[in-house]
Amino acid sequence: MTRRFTSDSESPSKRFQAFEFNADDEVVEKQSAKMIAKFRNLMKPRNKKSTKNKYLDSPIIKYKFLHCFTKNLEKEFRNEAIDVDAGVAHGTKTPQKEITTLLLDDDATDVGTVAEDGGAAGEEMPGLDVSVVSSSPNHEKNQVCAISDDDERIEMCSSSTLVSSPSTSEAPLEEQESYPGSGGYEIVETATGDHQLESRDSRAAANAYKTSGQEALSSLDARYGDVWILDFDFSKSFEDVIYPQGDPDAVCISKRDLQLLQPATFINDTIVDFYIQYLKSKIQPEEKHRFHFFNSFFFRKLADLDKDQPGACEGKEAFQRVLKWTRKVNVFKKDYIFIPVNYRLHWSLIVICHPGEVANVEDEEIESSPKVPCILHMDSIRGSHRGLKNLVQSCHSRKIHLTVVSFCFIMWNVFWRKLLLSLAPLRSSPTF
């Protein structure tokens, strides 16, 4: 298991390098860049006139892109000698295994960070993912059950990426996450690779899980389709909905946005912001001061993602860009700060836990503090957001780290938002 933040002997500043990536990540990133370039080139000739809008608007094209992206990774890794961590590698019989080994390796690091920062029981667990997984099976059940509830309908578009009711609590996170792609369609191929890799610890369980998971997923998908057919008629006119009414952060949902909730479509920032508002409304009023939610534009602005060639995120410049956003909020008084991230056609989530503690607690005390400041990045499609590394690289000194923290960093998928919310009020430390 690769952990870069493992021991106490590491310097405090190192521990704060929330976006530290290893060499393997570079490969993925290069591929990603290559693929995006290729894809864009491919698209251009066809859409000469209609340009970006058309390209951006077609979910099918994006889907193809994502698929294309994962496929290419597969090819590339086959040719490279990958130095896989011993705890993770289970042989390299198939190219798929190789990819997922890489991916898993990386993810393990993230998870490891989380576990350690939170002082969680991660160390005792045999599998790398277990520290996180240990809390997720229950939740996952809840999540899946909740899906049929009427008021949960909005969540379904993202929840459908998940496998319902894990057959065993041993099943690693890998399993649960291994059905990426909003419709659970083509991308599932990648997921298969994950299973093969994971199967060392619980091969039998994994296989059982895989089957039941796939069935559950397809049934979920079918049910999702039914809900839409039953309840929504898009030929009817739909008046814009403001949610929540009277709130300065209210979101206006139009018919156009609603259509994005159909199966196998991409969700836009309006939907994401709506969901954030929805989750906010579920928080007890007395708990509300503990959380701060940025809207989906925050990260775009912070990291300047909209530029065609986003450069490295200079701490100071980035700070200036969003300086005014928090003038009414003291983010350091918050326990959790949530930042949705849209990057390369995919949503993930950054959560900053206990940012205020960084200033209050001495480095030595941090280990024993119940509130461990940390930054989590939650991404349902492993590796798809590694490029963010270049954007958020400058978190070396403690000072800069503070700046970074103030802008919150945990990316999560829509699913994770719910998970965190359900856990956060119950615990004072981020030991997910």
Add this chain to the structure above:
Amino acid sequence: MSRGRSDEDTVKLKVQYNKDGVQTFFRVKRSIKLQKLMEAFCKKRSLDPKSMQFTFDGVGLEKNKTPEELLLNFVQLGMEDGDEIDALELVDGA
């Protein structure tokens, strides 16, 4: 367009299009609806207003428009000379 008039009832605002970082300056009456500014901007930059989102210091300007809030003017938002509005294209992802 901006002749350096410093009338109290006008305010000079810049709208920055995130895609290219180009800023467009507007001098407008404080009592005017923001909607008008947005439309003018989209027209100038040949953009589809439906796919655009305007934010001011993180507050969405277009999204939270209610019939009442259509009356939103610069005074209520506390906008001052030189303030910047972000024009963002809606994005989506899986």
